[in-house]
Amino acid sequence: MLDIQAIRADFPILTQTVNGKPLVYFDNAATSQKPKVVxxxxxxxxxxxxxxxxxxxxxxxxxxxxxxxxxxxxxxxxxxxxxxxxxxxxxxxxxxxxxxxxxxxxxxxxxxxxxxxxxxxxxxxxxxxxxxxxxxxxxxxxxxxxxxxxxxxxxxxxxxxxxxxxxxxxxxxxxxxxxxxxxxxxxxxxxxxxxxxxxxxxxxxxxxxxxxxxxxxxxxxxxxxxxxxxxxxxxxxxxxxxxxxxxxxxxxxxxxxxxxxxxxxxxxxxxxxxxxxxxxxxxxxxxxxxxxxIGLDNIQAYEHELLEYGTQKLLEIEGLTIVGTSAHKTSVISFNLDGIHPYDVGTIVDKMGIAVRTGHHCTQPIMDAFCIPGTIRASFAFYNTKEEIDALVTAVLKAQRMLG
Structure with a gap:
């Protein structure tokens, strides 16, 4: 078991607020945050x-x-x-x-x-x-x-x-x-x-x-x-x-x-x-x-927990579709809301202090194959928590109400 709060304390950036809200950083596939030792x-x-x-x-x-x-x-x-x-x-x-x-x-x-x-x-x-x-x-x-x-x-x-x-x-x-x-x-x-x-x-x-x-x-x-x-x-x-x-x-x-x-x-x-x-x-x-x-095996196991939890919670949102449903995945969830552009969702989510990535993620052929302009991508790291995923779900629901 990882002591997630102790791990989070290693990362100075995680203590700040963004747009008046506690930072939730779910853009780890783009770049990870840095511990103080680094x-x-x-x-x-x-x-x-x-x-x-x-x-x-x-x-x-x-x-x-x-x-x-x-x-x-x-x-x-x-x-x-x-x-x-x-x-x-x-x-x-x-x-x-x-x-x-x-x-x-x-x-x-x-x-x-x-x-x-x-x-x-x-x-x-x-x-x-x-x-x-x-x-x-x-x-x-x-x-x-x-x-x-x-x-x-x-x-x-x-x-x-x-x-x-x-x-x-x-x-x-x-x-x-x-x-x-x-x-x-x-x-x-x-x-x-x-x-x-x-x-x-x-x-x-x-x-x-x-x-x-x-x-x-x-x-x-x-x-x-x-x-x-x-x-x-x-x-x-x-x-x-x-x-x-x-x-x-x-x-x-x-x-x-x-x-x-x-x-x-x-x-x-x-x-x-x-x-x-x-x-x-x-x-x-x-x-x-x-x-x-920390241990790569420990990291992999915990991030898989986050993946399963996030997948379950996001799929409870009506009109949400996950893009990429392989039986073997790492802690990345790309999704879209019916009838709403990914960029618009990402903008509202950011106003609630949550960093996700929107767009084609430098994979235009994938988006073309799925006939979509892009996705909203939440990518988790070992310093993220299930409570942060709950905050993401709340933010996505708010975006859906505002834009739907």
């Missing part, structure tokens, strides 16, 4: 060891370098990567996807196939479209059913020797669907395809074991898991990272530079050109420590 760690870095890393013999540089690399090792352990050099610091999931999509072109020719799914975030669609445009490859889409689940039988039929890479999300940001990624990974490997997992929505909620999954790449963002914005991780198997060309050129990613020829540094520095977000990388390790102090 906020303090950012200040501590700049107050005590601020220096550039990997380049200085002076004490501050060595202290900053040690802290940065210790954070990399924490994250390696957290996701059970085989080597710390398989853990690349990025600015977020989008950066990780683009890094791989940029370099993967050398393995793709016209007529090859890149496979994604119907429930992807735009960040896991557009880079692969760009790759297909550059190479003449074809983009293949795994269809979904009316519950927002991938149709796995169709996925298996679409796989062939032409499939060179499959890139799917672990969890849908718009629907909360948890995909059967281990099965997808195994089937992709069976036809010789590489596999990329967008873990942006999974890393805050589930324990991740990249070796057990056997994925080739796994990316996630720090800001969704209590860490700073502008931080993220790309995990890649050593063999793939050695094969991929650098994504950017510059300082730090080189072994030797002459005007005639440049040779590249060993992993992970080959992919980390320029001065990184040093404070962010260090503090991402602090955020991982914080999540582990």
């Amino acid at each position: 906020i303090d760690a950012i200040s501590n870095y700049y107050n005590t060891i601020n220096a550039n890393i990997h380049r200085g013999v002076h004490t501050l540089s060595q202290l900053a370098t040690d802290a940065y690399e210790i954070s990399r090792q924490k994250i390696q352990k957290h996701i059970n990567a085989k080597h710390s050099f398989e853990v690349l610091f990025t600015s977020g999931t989008t950066h990780g996807i683009n890094l791989v999509a940029s370099g993967f072109g050398q393995f793709i020719k016209a007529g090859d196939e890149i496979m994604i799914s119907a429930i992807e975030h735009h960040s896991n669609i557009v880079p692969w479209q760009m790759l297909c445009e550059r190479t003449g490859a074809n983009l293949v889409v795994i269809p979904m059913n009316d519950k927002g689940e991938l149709i796995i039988e169709e996925f298996e039929k679409l796989l062939s020797e032409r499939t060179k890479l499959v890139s799917v999300n672990h969890i849908s940001n718009a629907l909360g669907t948890i995909n059967p990624i281990k099965h997808i990974i195994d089937k992709a490997h069976a036809v010789g395809a590489a596999i990329f997992i967008d873990g942006a929505q999974a890393a805050p909620h589930l324990a991740i074991d990249v070796q057990a999954l056997d994925c080739d790449f796994y990316a996630f963002s720090g800001h969704k898991m209590c860490g700073p914005t502008g931080t993220g991780i790309l995990y890649g198997k050593e063999e793939w990272l050695n094969k991929l060309p650098p994504y950017q050129g510059g300082g730090e990613m080189i072994k030797e530079v002459t005007f005639a020829k440049t040779t590249y540094a060993d992993l992970p520095h080959k992919f980390e050109a320029g001065t990184p977000n040093i404070a962010g990388g260090i503090v991402l390790g602090t955020a991982v420590d914080y999540l582990n102090s």
Whole structure:
């Protein structure tokens, strides 16, 4: 059992009011709130060891370098990567996807196939479209059913020797669907395809074991898991990272530079050109420590309680429809009220101090498939409560009365 009030006390922002009401923050799928230990760690870095890393013999540089690399090792352990050099610091999931999509072109020719799914975030669609445009490859889409689940039988039929890479999300940001990624990974490997997992929505909620999954790449963002914005991780198997060309050129990613020829540094520095977000990388390790102090299994169990409670309470509202009803979901509820635009509901709910997200959630193909302009999305974290869900229900009912 989690002590939710003690956990809430760790998050300074949760004590404030919005529009004269206690803040209820249900936009966690967009970004999570930050505990004081993370906020303090950012200040501590700049107050005590601020220096550039990997380049200085002076004490501050060595202290900053040690802290940065210790954070990399924490994250390696957290996701059970085989080597710390398989853990690349990025600015977020989008950066990780683009890094791989940029370099993967050398393995793709016209007529090859890149496979994604119907429930992807735009960040896991557009880079692969760009790759297909550059190479003449074809983009293949795994269809979904009316519950927002991938149709796995169709996925298996679409796989062939032409499939060179499959890139799917672990969890849908718009629907909360948890995909059967281990099965997808195994089937992709069976036809010789590489596999990329967008873990942006999974890393805050589930324990991740990249070796057990056997994925080739796994990316996630720090800001969704209590860490700073502008931080993220790309995990890649050593063999793939050695094969991929650098994504950017510059300082730090080189072994030797002459005007005639440049040779590249060993992993992970080959992919980390320029001065990184040093404070962010260090503090991402602090955020991982914080999540582990609570326990991902505990977080998952409690958030599932919130999901079940919220689903039950919201479905008691006449005229409310939940979009995304997979049997396997994380703590995301996307819904609409009959005859009322999601934006209008979100605006009224905000006046009552409740933060939800409205719109297409960077998943326009999903909304097009359901023939809707968007949804109202309430996404829960381990610091939310059932009482806050009750407040949401009250606010939605008020919006329905005002707008219906």
